[in-house]
Amino acid sequence: MECPRVRLTTKSNNGKRSSASASAPALGQRATRQRKLIYDILRSTEDHLDAESLYRKARDIDSRVSLSTVYRTIALLKESDLVDELVFEDDRRCYEFRKEVGHHHIRCLSCGEIIEFECDCLEKMRARLKQELGFEVEALKIDISGYCRKCSASR
Amino acid sequence: MECPRVRLTTKSNNGKRSSASASAPALGQRATRQRKLIYDILRSTEDHLDAESLYRKARDIDSRVSLSTVYRTIALLKESDLVDELVFEDDRRCYEFRKEVGHHHIRCLSCGEIIEFECDCLEKMRARLKQELGFEVEALKIDISGYCRKCSASR
DNA sequence: TTTACTGCAAAGTGTTTGCAGCGAT
DNA sequence: ATCGCTGCAAACACTTTGCAGTAAA
Numbered sequence: 076m077e078c079p080r081v082r083l084t085t086k087s088n089n090g091k092r093s094s095a096s097a098s099a100p101a102l103g104q105r106a107t108r109q110r111k112l113i114y115d116i117l118r119s120t121e122d123h124l125d126a127e128s129l130y131r132k133a134r135d136i137d138s139r140v141s142l143s144t145v146y147r148t149i150a151l152l153k154e155s156d157l158v159d160e161l162v163f164e165d166d167r168r169c170y171e172f173r174k175e176v177g178h179h180h181i182r183c184l185s186c187g188e189i190i191e192f193e194c195d196c197l198e199k200m201r202a203r204l205k206q207e208l209g210f211e212v213e214a215l216k217i218d219i220s221g222y223c224r225k226c227s228a229s230r
Numbered sequence: 231m232e233c234p235r236v237r238l239t240t241k242s243n244n245g246k247r248s249s250a251s252a253s254a255p256a257l258g259q260r261a262t263r264q265r266k267l268i269y270d271i272l273r274s275t276e277d278h279l280d281a282e283s284l285y286r287k288a289r290d291i292d293s294r295v296s297l298s299t300v301y302r303t304i305a306l307l308k309e310s311d312l313v314d315e316l317v318f319e320d321d322r323r324c325y326e327f328r329k330e331v332g333h334h335h336i337r338c339l340s341c342g343e344i345i346e347f348e349c350d351c352l353e354k355m356r357a358r359l360k361q362e363l364g365f366e367v368e369a370l371k372i373d374i375s376g377y378c379r380k381c382s383a384s385r
Numbered sequence: 386t387t388t389a390c391t392g393c394a395a396a397g398t399g400t401t402t403g404c405a406g407c408g409a410t
Numbered sequence: 411a412t413c414g415c416t417g418c419a420a421a422c423a424c425t426t427t428g429c430a431g432t433a434a435a
Contacts, residue, residue, distance in 0.1 A: 141392045192359075210378055215372070227365075259415085260414060262415060264415080
């Protein structure tokens with residue numbers, strides 16, 4: 076039973092923020108200060124931020140950013156497949172820089188920690204859906220909530 | 231590779247509405263007209279309704295139902311594990327009467343049809359998460375969007 | 386100089402809530 | 411008769427939008 080092997084996703088970036096601010100993303104038309112900032116924050120953080128915290132982080136660095144721009148930029152980045160949106164049970168929507176396909180999230184209902192993992196069984200399921208139902212999968216998302224080792228111990 | 235076998239869930243109910251209105255559910259304290267009505271609609275429909283359409287359906291039968299009551303009743307039914315909430319990519323939330331565990335949904339982005347299927351690999355994944363990460367899964371939900379056979383053909 | 390992008394405030398969406406009256410028990 | 415439930419409207423949280431000004435090209 077090889078399929079549902081769970082393995083932690085290797086963290087793609089172990090510093091706080093990658094030093095070089097890198098090239099501006101192909102966001103839309105113009106690489107504005109605000110867009111670069113928001114993009115940089117998302118690209119370099121380990122956290123899964125919601126719109127509000129992303130806004131606060133951005134504003135701490137440069138006050139000339141508005142919440143609307145954060146939303147507009149998120150939409151842009153989603154369209155360009157540069158960031159993914161995670162929607163959890165309780166409606167919280169977080170954003171993260173696009174990583175490898177096939178990595179998923181579990182969230183601890185008690186401490187809020189988000190753990191990432193990979194499981195190739197989902198990719199296999201996608202193939203099966205195509206084969207057996209003729210269904211062409213565009214988006215496959217799995218949301219798992221529960222209690223992490225630490226929190227289930229202290230319950 | 232037995233694991234990600236996809237199979238269509240057998241429809242639990244093939245009539246339009248089951249004839250007998252059945253016993254009142256253990257909803258909370260009181261089995262009111264409104265609660266019975268909402269419960270009955272959810273129990274007997276094949277569709278996955280959102281709050282609004284559930285409200286319209288209910289109001290068509292008995293005008294003395296309000297949208298707030300629909301929301302309140304849905305919350306109640308969710309708490310009692312009598313209905314499940316499905317949250318799709320585009321935010322639409324639908325409700326369905328609780329069926330067997332381990333059945334999931336895929337939705338056609340073109341025609342909106344919701345197809346149900348089972349896949350035991352997710353249950354196995356749950357076991358693995360427990361075993362390997364010590365993570366106690368409370369809720370496991372998978373949302374798949376894409377194009378059904380018919381719609382992918384006509385694209 | 387052009388016109389895409391931004392901040393602001395206002396509008397919109399889906400859901401929840403406070404309250405006085407209603408009705409299941 | 412009690413007090414849990416309801417309808418209503420108002421509040422709510424989050425997101426989107428119109429517009430006049432700003433700035434990237």
